Amino acid sequence: MYYSSVQVKYNFLNKKDVLNIRLIELTYLIFFNYYVYAKNPEAPKTGSVDVKYIDKETGEMIPGTSxxxxxxxxxxxxxxxxxxKNFDGYHFVGMDKTSDPANGKVAxxxxxxxxxxxxNQEKGTVIVHSVDEDSNKISDDVVNKKDVPTGEDYTTTPKDIPGxxxxxxxxxxxxxxxxxxxTTEVTYVYHKTPEPTPTPN
Structure with missing residues (x-):
């Protein structure tokens, strides 16, 4: 029968020595075949935030902004x-329905x-004047429209002024x-009513 050199050698050792040798062999196998793995560190999570200012009517950014x-x-x-922010000719009305919060935390x-x-809605006023032929005011001015939106229709009528x-x-x-x-100024011109000529008796 064929015996390996290790087996033959073990035949001359007592059981305790053989056990120690086996333990050394096992330790050798574990030590040289044990690999340690470390988890790769995760990249930190980041986010970005931007802001823009838009015209409600057009949906486009206010001219001059980005x-x-x-x-x-x-x-x-x-x-x-x-x-x-404040922009000439505009007033703030609210946040867009798709907007993220104005203040918060990065996600x-x-x-x-x-x-x-x-x-801003442009406004106008209409004033009516009543004057004589020499441009003298003969009655109080009438405010026909005051600070109303431009584009609104107006109609004026002359006064009845005694004399x-x-x-x-x-x-x-x-x-x-x-x-x-x-301000739009509307001027009506009047002339004096001729006084009746006295009827001779």
């Missing part, structure tokens, strides 16, 4: 803030904050029209 970066690749959980991915503005008659040859061309920005 998308502003508030946070770029910032750590998730970091605080961010945005602000309402993974991108957040878009959207402020909505509306153009005066309307000069129908000088009816103002703007007696009726559309309100424009600022």
């Amino acid at each position: 998308v502003e970066s508030v946070k770029e690749n910032a750590p998730v959980g970091e605080n961010y803030t945005t602000e309402e 993974e991915g991108k957040k878009h904050v959207i402020y909505v503005y509306e153009k 005066y008659e309307l000069d129908k040859n000088k009816i103002p061309s703007n007696k009726d029209g559309v309100v424009v920005k600022g």
Whole structure:
């Protein structure tokens, strides 16, 4: 029968020695075949936040503005803030329904904050004057329209003024029209009513 050198050698050892040798062999196998693995560290999670200001009517950004970066690749959980701004000819009406919160915390991915503005409505006033042929005021002015939106229709009528008659040859061309920005002045011209000639007795 064939015996390996190790087996033959073990035949000359007592059981305790053989057990120790086996233990050494096992330790050797474990030590040289044991691999340690470490988990690769995860990249930190980041996010971005931007803000823009749009015209309610057009849905486009207010002229002269652009998308502003508030946070770029910032750590998730970091605080961010945005602000309402003032623009000539516009007033703020609210946040867009698709907007992220104006202030908050950075989240993974991108957040878009959207402020909505509306153009200021231009207004106008219409005043009616009553004057004589020398442009002297003969009656109190009448405010026909006051601070109303431009584009609104207006209509004026001449007054009945005792002792005066309307000069129908000088009816103002703007007696009726559309309100424009600022003040529109409508002037009716009158002349004195001739006094009746006394009847001789």
